[in-house]
Every structure is written in C-alpha cells, then in structure tokens.
Amino acid sequence: MKKILGYFAILLMILSLFANCAKKEEQSAPQVEEKIKIGAIFAYTGPASFLGEPEKKTAEMLAEKINSQGGVLGKKIELIVKDTAGDPQKALNAIKELVQKDGVVAIIGPTTSGVSLAIKNEMNNMQTPLISCAASEDIVVPIEESKWIFKTPQSDRMAIEKIFELMKEKKITKIGLITADKGFGLGGAKQAEKLAPQFNIQIVANEKFSSEDPDVNTQITKIKSKKPQAILCWDTDKGSAKVIKSIRTMKLDVPVYMSHGIANDGYLMAAGEAGNGVILPCGRLVVLDQLADTHPQKALLKSYSDEYMAKYNEKPNQFGGYAYDSLMILVEAIKKANSTDKEQIRSAIEQIKNFSGTAGTYNFSETDHNGLDKSAFCIVEVKDGKWVLVQE
Amino acid sequence: MITKKDTFQLSFFFIIMFFLPVILNSFQGGGYYIGIFVPIGFFTLTALGLNLLIGFAGQISLGHAGFMTIGAYSSVYICNKLGYSALYGFALSILLNFIIGFLISKPILKLKGHYLAMATLGIGLIIQIISREFMYFGGGEGISLPDLKIFDFNFNDFKHKEFAYYYLVWLLNFCVLKLSLNFINSKAGRALKALHINELAAQSLGINVTAYKTFIFVFSTILAGISGSIAAHYNSYILPTTFDLHTSIKLVTMVILGGTLNIWGTLFGVFILMIIPELLGKFDEYEGIVLGAVLIVILLFLPDGLTSIPKKLKRLCFKNNG
Numbered sequence: 259m260k261k262i263l264g265y266f267a268i269l270l271m272i273l274s275l276f277a278n279c280a281k282k283e284e285q286s287a288p289q290v291e292e293k294i295k296i297g298a299i300f301a302y303t304g305p306a307s308f309l310g311e312p313e314k315k316t317a318e319m320l321a322e323k324i325n326s327q328g329g330v331l332g333k334k335i336e337l338i339v340k341d342t343a344g345d346p347q348k349a350l351n352a353i354k355e356l357v358q359k360d361g362v363v364a365i366i367g368p369t370t371s372g373v374s375l376a377i378k379n380e381m382n383n384m385q386t387p388l389i390s391c392a393a394s395e396d397i398v399v400p401i402e403e404s405k406w407i408f409k410t411p412q413s414d415r416m417a418i419e420k421i422f423e424l425m426k427e428k429k430i431t432k433i434g435l436i437t438a439d440k441g442f443g444l445g446g447a448k449q450a451e452k453l454a455p456q457f458n459i460q461i462v463a464n465e466k467f468s469s470e471d472p473d474v475n476t477q478i479t480k481i482k483s484k485k486p487q488a489i490l491c492w493d494t495d496k497g498s499a500k501v502i503k504s505i506r507t508m509k510l511d512v513p514v515y516m517s518h519g520i521a522n523d524g525y526l527m528a529a530g531e532a533g534n535g536v537i538l539p540c541g542r543l544v545v546l547d548q549l550a551d552t553h554p555q556k557a558l559l560k561s562y563s564d565e566y567m568a569k570y571n572e573k574p575n576q577f578g579g580y581a582y583d584s585l586m587i588l589v590e591a592i593k594k595a596n597s598t599d600k601e602q603i604r605s606a607i608e609q610i611k612n613f614s615g616t617a618g619t620y621n622f623s624e625t626d627h628n629g630l631d632k633s634a635f636c637i638v639e640v641k642d643g644k645w646v647l648v649q650e
Numbered sequence: 651m652i653t654k655k656d657t658f659q660l661s662f663f664f665i666i667m668f669f670l671p672v673i674l675n676s677f678q679g680g681g682y683y684i685g686i687f688v689p690i691g692f693f694t695l696t697a698l699g700l701n702l703l704i705g706f707a708g709q710i711s712l713g714h715a716g717f718m719t720i721g722a723y724s725s726v727y728i729c730n731k732l733g734y735s736a737l738y739g740f741a742l743s744i745l746l747n748f749i750i751g752f753l754i755s756k757p758i759l760k761l762k763g764h765y766l767a768m769a770t771l772g773i774g775l776i777i778q779i780i781s782r783e784f785m786y787f788g789g790g791e792g793i794s795l796p797d798l799k800i801f802d803f804n805f806n807d808f809k810h811k812e813f814a815y816y817y818l819v820w821l822l823n824f825c826v827l828k829l830s831l832n833f834i835n836s837k838a839g840r841a842l843k844a845l846h847i848n849e850l851a852a853q854s855l856g857i858n859v860t861a862y863k864t865f866i867f868v869f870s871t872i873l874a875g876i877s878g879s880i881a882a883h884y885n886s887y888i889l890p891t892t893f894d895l896h897t898s899i900k901l902v903t904m905v906i907l908g909g910t911l912n913i914w915g916t917l918f919g920v921f922i923l924m925i926i927p928e929l930l931g932k933f934d935e936y937e938g939i940v941l942g943a944v945l946i947v948i949l950l951f952l953p954d955g956l957t958s959i960p961k962k963l964k965r966l967c968f969k970n971n972g
Contacts, residue, residue, distance in 0.1 A: 346792060346887060347885075350887065354685055359682035359683075378794070380885070383797075441791050
C-alpha cells in the first residue's frame, strides 16, 4: 500500500511539472487588456530625490495628458510609479513586481546611473524594454548586453567630448579630474581617461570623493599641488556643489568644468556664491528664456515648461525632461508598433528617427540606444547665481 | 536517529513545497509569487545554520550577513572576473567561508554573551566595509553576475527563472533540514544541547565544547555562503549593502521568532518575517523598528518562539480545567 502511494506521489509530481511547462507556453500568448500598463521607477525619496521628484511629477502629468487626449491605440495608459530611493536592491524588487505581478509592457526610469546598471541584467532577463533617465554611457554600451535597455539623457562621453573641445580651443592641456566614487561619477572618470589622449589633454591629478565626505579639501589640495590648468568635476548637483565650495576655499584659481548632471536649481542653491564661473554642457531647458525663438527645440520646451508650471507651480528641470522624453518615446513606439507586444515595442524604439524631445533630437538605431548626438548640448556658464547661455 | 514524527513532517514538507509553485502558478502573476519564495528559500538556508548555532550551540552571531556577502562575492569573482562555471563559485564560497569561519571562530567563540554579539557584529561590518572599498568588485556601486549555469543547464533560459531557483534552493533546504534533524538526534546533537544548558557541566562530562562550537559555527558560515552565492545569482547583481547589518538582525529575529530549540520553527520565522512585509506593503525605513519590536516582544513573552504557542495554550487550558 505504502509503495503504491509512493509511486502515485512521484507520478503526480511528474505530471505537475508537465502541467507547468504547458502553462508557460500559454502565458506567452498576448492578452487582451483594456489598459496599457507602463511601469515607472524613480528615486523620488532619498539622496537623488532632487532629480527623481520632477521625473515622477512629469511622468504623471504627461500620462494624464495623453489619457485626456484619448490614450494610445484607443486604450488608456496606466502609469504605475514605484520609488527606488536610489537603492539598487529596492529597484530590483520593484521591477520584478512591475513586470511579473502588474504585467507592465515597459518601464521608464530609473533616475540614477548606478541603479540603471544594477537592473540592466534583470531587465534583459525579463525581456522588457527599459528607457532609463540616467546619463552614464555604460547603460547602453556594449549594445549586445543592452538589447532591452534604452536611455534618454545625453551620454557622459558626449558631454566630455564637448568639454574637451572647449579646452582645446582654450589651449588647456593639463587638467585635474575629481569625480564621485559612484555610478555617474565613475562613468565620467572612465570616459575622461579614455578620451583625454585624443584631445592631447593630460590628466595630472585624478581624485575621487564619496558622498559621505563632508568636504573635499584634501582632494583639492592634492590636485592643486599638481598645478593643473583647469578642473573637471563629474557628479550630480549636491556633490558638485561640495567640490566647487572646496575649490573656492582652497583658492584654486583655474577654470572649472562640470557635468550636465548639475543642470538644475538644486546646484545653484547648494553652491551659492561659490558656484559662479562654472562652465558646463547641458540640455537647453535651463536656458529656455535665452534661446532664440527660431530654435527648433524652443516650442516643445516652452510647452513642457508651461504645463509643468501650471500644474505644480514650480520650474521644471532637465531631469523631468528626461522622464518626459522617455514616456513620449515609449508612447511613440507603441503607436508605431501598433501593438503592446514587448519585442515589437523594443524594435519600434530602434526605428524611431528625428524624434524631437526636451533633451534633443533622437535618432535611435539597432546600435545606438541613446539616439542623441553632440548637438543636444548647449554650453552654459553660471553667472551671478543664474544659468547663462554661452553657446547655443 | 531521526524520529518517525520528523520523517513524517519531512515528507509532508517536501510534498507541500514541491507542489506550491504549481498552485501559485495558476494565479495571475504567478511568477512573481514564486519569486517571493526564492528569497524565503535562501534566507531559510542561512537561518537553518544560524538556528543550530543559536539554539543548539547557544552562541549568537550578528554577522552572518557578512558571510553571505563573502559567498556572493566569491561567485562574482569566479563567474564574472574569471568566467568559470557557477559551480566553482559555490566551491570557492564554501572554501572561503570554511577558512574564514574557522580562523575567526578560534578567538571569537571564547567570548560570551554581549561580547560575542559585539564581536560578530564587528566582523559583519568589517566584511561589508571591505566589500565597499574594494574597487575591483565595483565598490559601493556593486557588480553584476552572469546567468547561473550548472553544467549546460542555464537557469535564466526558463521563461520564469523563478521556477529553477525555487527548486534549487528548496532542494538544498530539504537536504539541510534532513541533515540538521539527523544531527540533533545524534550523540553530537545531545552534546550540543548539554552545552547550551550549561557549558561547564558539559565540559566536566567530557564533551569537547570548543570543537563542537567551532564545528557548528563553521557549518553555519558555509550555509550562509552558499545562500549568498545563490542570492547573488538570483538578483544578477550584488552590492555591499545587499546583506548588511539589517539582514543579520533579521536573520537572528527569524530564528528567535520561530523558536530556538526547534528546527521547524525556523521555517515559520523566516516565512512570517518575509511574507508579512509582502502582504502589508514594505516597512521600508520602519523595518528596523518593526524587527526590534518583534524581537523584544518574542523574547519577553514567548522565549521559546511561535512554535511554543500550542504547548502554552495546552498548559493554560489544563490549568483552567484543574
């Protein structure tokens, strides 16, 4: 009797395994849904909330607008926003929940480069498109490992090329490099080290700082002793403000170049008077008023800015713009694919050409999952606590 | 030897865990729910080892998350940096944890009570700081891992890789459970129980206290290492903060919640602490407070854990009747 029961149990187990396999095939068949679910993960709390919050607000505003205009493919979109707090572990849990439980067709975000890199593998595993709002080029390079990953911000590589071009014009050959020891900063350092020889630039000092350091006086003193002709600092707003304050304290009197990661008013507030004189390449949203009326991006930027002002009564920043572009590109791809199938959406994004966004004009391809080129940057200088356009 | 009751419970457990994914998969978003049981699985693996250490050897460790980190980074080194099969990663994880566990168990297990807790806590923190400062492994930003591949079997080729991981961790758990049950019902297990109650008395009876303590400590670090390796593969990414002090405290809470002298209790403890946040929404920043509160309440009112509730109830009824 016991033996028979045992055999019976084993038989049941084998059967259930088969049942599982059959089930898997069934699930892959497209389902008819009334709403198109789109996931969004932003760091709207935690250290990067200055970037994540406008992204969340923008995405929600835009989703509302799209729905009021009749939605996509005749269906309303449902935006499910989750907080990462800038923590990769939370982001990993969030994307699993979004894809497997909520069944989203694609995800926009996350806010920071580090988190984007952390979830890259998992998104590829789950075969769901991700349009990141973070800048590091490593997010979409190498392309073989980024099949399902796209991003909207201008790459750090292009920003550094732009800065090196400026330096070359000014005959700067020796620079001191100071970067954060995390995602965006590390990516910038890597690109700067790689690109410097091409522009005959020598990196005489290469220092890192942590977000926990109260100031970076030690690093600046080291850089000062190497007598660079200019400083290149790579981090987002808060860290960069810390660096510029230390540079002013240590009286290091050379031109300072920074990343597009500081292009929001958080930097101006944190750096105060010390922040003046910094030169950076960035998107055109911060200098919207100074753009010529004929500039191709002006109309779009103005409409985004006005809508955002009307809804939230505060100025938008470029990070919100990245979220704007991510969602618009995704919607465009869904329209183009005329389907909510993930693979079709993915290949539709690769087909998007000449798409005008807040950060620039996107031309995606099978090998370029960012779609922007150097024309997406203008050069801005900080003067009297304001962003001043230097080169359009 | 393993008792009849245990054998029955083990088979029951095996059948339930075997069919659980099938049941879960019939729900919408089944993959996600199976996915919840994978972390439960690898935390169980660590907690089972920790249970032997806390409950049977009477020692405490607030640093087991550190050993999970060692396991995870061993896998990173083998699979990502050297490009070898994941099995070597597990082997290195076991070897490293064996060596490190053995070396530190010598001085550390001489300590008692708060001092032992502090020392293990320190070790956990040291491991975390080293992994953060080691730029070769990506520093604070963490590092990614390739797919888990055992021989030619790639875990990520499944449509729901959760299935493969589920059966891997729970099979391991089953083996460790059987091993632990055998162990505690053996001579060594009885020796450990004696050690737990009174170390001096045990020693005077000729029990080699140090050897037993070392053995259990090393065994539990090895389990933590394997669990860390699997966890890293499952997340496909590992950070120094994935297994931090919080994780260590959570593990101890799981063991104590379930009841320290009961191996099955550990399963309850892990299950409850992992499932409740899933049902009630994440605790997020309140996690520390919640865990602390649970720990205090359990230690004050139910020192033998949740599994002692039926016994307590029985005793209460008995009293009323009498």
